[in-house]
Amino acid sequence: MATILKRATTDLVAIAWIKGLVGDIVATTVPRLPKTGIPAWAETGFVTVHTSSGGANMYVPMRMPVVLVDCWAASPNSVKPPWNKATALAETIVAGCLDHQNNPRLLTLPAGYPHARVLSAYTVQEPRRPVIPGGGEASADLGSWARIVLALQLHWISVGGA
Known part of the structure; x- marks a missing residue:
């Protein structure tokens, strides 16, 4: 029976990269x-990520995904939704993109996964409040929640492993 190797994924890489900026949230x-x-x-807020689009380089093992980031x-x-707290999380991530001493950065992924290196990270969508078509600005289902969204372009490679 073949052994299936654990491989780095964009979600794992994005989580590890953002954790380096905002902590374990x-x-x-x-x-x-x-x-x-x-x-x-x-007290701190929370950040969620998911891969939206992008692809891989045809000639080298580099990924170039767009990751959607929600700051809650x-x-x-x-x-009253705490918009400033959610915005502060988003702006911390934007500042991390502009911190050239922070990019490139080697990341440790969960146990069993190879390391990854983010070569560059930059925003492709300004932090903003999401808009519901026909409904104007919206926080979340709960009136006391605030949600700020942004999109990041990551260029990353897997380091080590097969």
Whole structure:
């Protein structure tokens, strides 16, 4: 039986790269809300990522995806969405793109995956509040949530592994 190797993926790379900027508040989904009380990430906000488009270089093993980034913030004790907190997360990511000492950067992925190196990262969409067609600006389903979205172009390679 063939052994299937774990390979780096764009979602894993994007999560690791953004964690280097904002800390351990990044995943592909927002953590479940507790049945009672305040979510653990309410103080810091939370970032979710997912691959949108892009491709791989035809001649070298380099990926060039566009990653959609959602920056979430919640105000459990208020009905006013904390737009500034969500915007601050997004702007931290934008600043990380402009930090030339931060790019390129070697990343450690979860156990069993090869390392990856982000060669460059830059925004291809300005941070903004999402718009629902016909509905104007919207935060999230809950009135006390704020969501700021942006898109990143990453150029990355897998380092090590087969």
